[in-house]
Amino acid sequence: MSLLTRLPSSSLAHGLLTHISDARSSISPARALAQWHAYRAVFAAYGWTLCEVPPCEEAPDSVFVEDVLLYLPSFTDVPAALLLTRTPTPSRAPERVGAAAFASSLAASRGLAFLEMPEDAHLEGGDILKLSSSRTLYVGQTSRTSARGLAALRELAEPRGWRVLGVHIDKALHLKSAMTALPDGTILAHAPLLSEEARRLPRLREVHEAEGVAVVHLNRTATATAAAGEGSRTKGALLISAAAPRTAQMLREMGWHVECVHIDEFEKLEGCVTCLSVRMRS
Numbered sequence: 607m608s609l610l611t612r613l614p615s616s617s618l619a620h621g622l623l624t625h626i627s628d629a630r631s632s633i634s635p636a637r638a639l640a641q642w643h644a645y646r647a648v649f650a651a652y653g654w655t656l657c658e659v660p661p662c663e664e665a666p667d668s669v670f671v672e673d674v675l676l677y678l679p680s681f682t683d684v685p686a687a688l689l690l691t692r693t694p695t696p697s698r699a700p701e702r703v704g705a706a707a708f709a710s711s712l713a714a715s716r717g718l719a720f721l722e723m724p725e726d727a728h729l730e731g732g733d734i735l736k737l738s739s740s741r742t743l744y745v746g747q748t749s750r751t752s753a754r755g756l757a758a759l760r761e762l763a764e765p766r767g768w769r770v771l772g773v774h775i776d777k778a779l780h781l782k783s784a785m786t787a788l789p790d791g792t793i794l795a796h797a798p799l800l801s802e803e804a805r806r807l808p809r810l811r812e813v814h815e816a817e818g819v820a821v822v823h824l825n826r827t828a829t830a831t832a833a834a835g836e837g838s839r840t841k842g843a844l845l846i847s848a849a850a851p852r853t854a855q856m857l858r859e860m861g862w863h864v865e866c867v868h869i870d871e872f873e874k875l876e877g878c879v880t881c882l883s884v885r886m887r888s
């Protein structure tokens with residue numbers, strides 16, 4: 607399991623804001639850097655190999671590396687792929703250059719395909735929710751991912767065995783600002799952030815904290831939670847923001863071991879625990 611991350615730019619405080627009031631004045635680059643290291647340390651403790659995408663100092667939002675690179679597993683004989691996305695935002699466009707060279711080289715070393723979104727197809731990784739249990743990709747239709755982006759991803763993903771469905775999102779920056787999924791396909795969602803279309807998705811489980819919608823699966827098997835001292839009494843381990851204690855407790859009651867991380871410096875810029883990395887599980 608490999609975790610791709612990207613060092614925060616010192617200009618982080620100038621990151622884009624879309625749906626929340628301007629909190630950028632309170633952002634501490636030093637505190638953000640400490641939180642970024644602590645985030646990575648949790649994955650390392652669960653056996654993930656840490657890989658760094660070269661920093662992009664000129665792009666304030668470059669730490670949100672999930673948006674620029676998408677790992678696309680395959681269920682067929684078509685190779686899995688690393689996809690370079692295509693943001694519509696000028697301030698994030700420079701992120702693509704260093705990410706492209708890195709991803710092309712990593713893909714070659716791992717026997718993966720390296721793919722790029724076409725010129726006119728805008729898409730960011732924060733809009734892509736992968737449900738491996740049902741081989742479904744939910745693709746947010748947002749200010750960052752267009753219908754052309756959805757169509758272009760469908761052309762790349764269907765031959766790899768994925769079903770690709772668009773979901774209109776208008777109350778949040780990305781699809782994964784409003785929902786993510788547990789390994790069994792349960793979708794954690796925060797009702798105030800859902801469009802009418804999103805409310806109709808199957809297997810929704812409402813969480814009452816906006817930060818609680820974002821979870822990352824830290825390990826495949828319960829045995830890995832031995833590192834957490836809980837042995838194999840849990841389903842496995844999840845990572846969630848420390849800003850969602852009620853959701854963390856709900857997940858523990860569902861049988862998960864839960865690791866909480868402080869990422870408030872990134873939440874001030876509409877980030878979450880999925881944004882800060884690309885997870886390559888196979």
Ligand SMILES: CN(C)C(=N)NCCC[C@H](N)C(=O)O
Nearest residue numbers: 621622670732780782875881
């Ligand atoms: C799941 N989410 C939300 C993401 N993957 N990306 C967060 C990007 C935040 C950045 N300030 C921006 O506006 O681009």
